[in-house]
Amino acid sequence: MQPQIPLYLSALANWTQSTLSCQDLRIPVSVEKTAAGEFSRDVYNDEILFALAGRKILVSNTYEMSARLCMPENSEGPHADTLQVLIHGASFNKKMWDSHYKPETYSWVKRMSHEGYPTLAIDLIGSGNSTFPDGLFEVQTQMYVETVHHLVQQLRKGEVGGRVWNKIVLVGFSIGGMMGTSLAQQYPDDFDALVLHAISWDISWIYPAFLSGLQAPARDIDPEKWGHISPLYQTQSTREGRRVACFAGSYEEGAVEWDWHTRDFDTLGAAITFTYHLVEAHEYSGPVFLGLGDEDSTFCGGRVCREQGYAVYKKFPKASAHDLKMYKETGHLILYHHSGQALIADTLAFLDTHGF
Template identity: 30%
Template sequence: MVNDSADYSGVHMATPDLGHKQELGIEMRELHIPVSLAPGEPTEHEVYAELCVPADGAPTVVQVLLHGAIYNGTYWDFPYQPERYSYVDHMVSRGYATLNVDRIGNGRSTRPHSTRVDLDSNAFVIHQLVTALRDGSLGRPFERVVLAGHSYGTLVASRAAAVHGDVDALILTSALHTTSPAGAAAMGGNIAAYAASQEPKFAHLDDGYKTSKPGTRAEMLYLAENADPAVIALDEELKETVSFSEMAHLERWQTDDTTRGVAVPTLVAVGDHDIVWCGPDAVDCSTAESVRAAEAKYYAPEAQLEVFVLRDSGHDLNLQLNSDVWFAAATDWLAARARTWAPASEAH
């Protein structure tokens, strides 16, 4: 449990240049939120996050957006052609709030020694953010909190939900319980074996931080024929890190009962050409039914598991040319869940 007496008075808020967001009627604030990495430890680290809300509304539902390994929050709010690629803009324009997080060890968040950045510390940090969202410490209270994860962010979201039980729904993308041989080879050769410190912008990091080898992201993360080369080029420029400790917890997540501890409605989404999880020796991702058949045993009935498969997509659903199809599916699923939620007086 998070320390209920935790002091969030140190949260620093600033208003950045909104640019096109103002035109869309989106209010955005930058937050630097003090957190600890484990129960009982001091709040000596900071998480950077962007809180976006409709400027003309008071949303009761907030989505906490958790990027994957070797990414930061720009995955969810891509700066190139945001009208096509920004999940944040899509959701806030439809009445939801979003908290787009640079997970600990990435982006503008604190970068502890890599051995401290793992699945458990990530999940505990997110638990603290959920608490702050509910009690109003980040500017306003929210009645409902949804965690949306991409790739390793899915591991973090499901771990936080299972251990702390304080969210209302999960949107889990690009992470399944079986890794394909091609996926294992890609992660091993292109990430685990490549210390981030070999690149100038990460030169200050210890060698336990990894990143993708230059020029490997297109094949590993996209169905390239359905992607804009300009997106892939910017993705390379914006790339981030993953700790070896985080990578070591992937197999644990796939084999322990983490997701069986999830007791809230859950949407799993994957691209049909995701080489990390899909293939003849892994999961048949050709249909939602085939993915659900493979994944259902890892979830409890309370998860009410639903699956969406994005056609002609690799690992990065948000960054394919047809991302709008995926965004619409997530919106429809979340709207259906919201119709089943109890009145505000009965919320957490």
């Protein structure tokens, strides 16, 4: 008797031969100041911290968001009208979704394209090829929320790529998943479904994990490459620090190397503010998926993740469905572990079940 091959592995045989059409976009996104008073780093005071903690926007501005829109070969398939908006984590960029190292294993974009899903992978402001404004007053988590909200409004109106999107799914990793909870609270109609990776609402270990990653100003780590960037932009200074932050359990070294060479930046503003966005989305009524590695150092520290993920039921009390998956021998960056294929398969099953 032949052993049964898991569905997610049997699907790999032909999908790498699929073709997809991608275009790089520069999308203008704007925010409006909501904080009272004027702010300057020349005269720092606690009103700045209070405004950031209150999820306020400190500066009105318009930015350019870099994005990559990829359309599947089959434009008439059952999923062709569902756009996945892919939101990376802190110290990542949109490259995390389309690995060039073993893309047949680690590229979310290529696999989703084969399954018939269009994807829009974005660089958050202050990351990748997007605008790099002030790393404290501007590049903070509420600004991420507002700029993604503005992006979604444009997608709904057909102002991005010339197509109106009626079904939009957020796929958010780490701080991208935190933003998903905050968007669902503040703008519950923006996304029709939420796919959240590598978050929980247990913040006990977040800042110790952040410190253990050994982050430092990017321009001090590599002056030749990043010397022009403000010291408010930071990243991991060593491979081992990055490994501690992102990997545990079962993974391969090639994935670690790809992640190391494509790592991006966090900012002081985002580091101060992201925990304020692990909130309860009272009015969100769509389905929500949560995937969490059982050795996620950010959300479980020295413990094995056990009950942390179950908070998803409480935090989305009106969601039409909750789907929680825990992945064994898996750290923070689930997609780049051996369990990454299971994460993809579980996401596909979740979307198909709920009509996306």
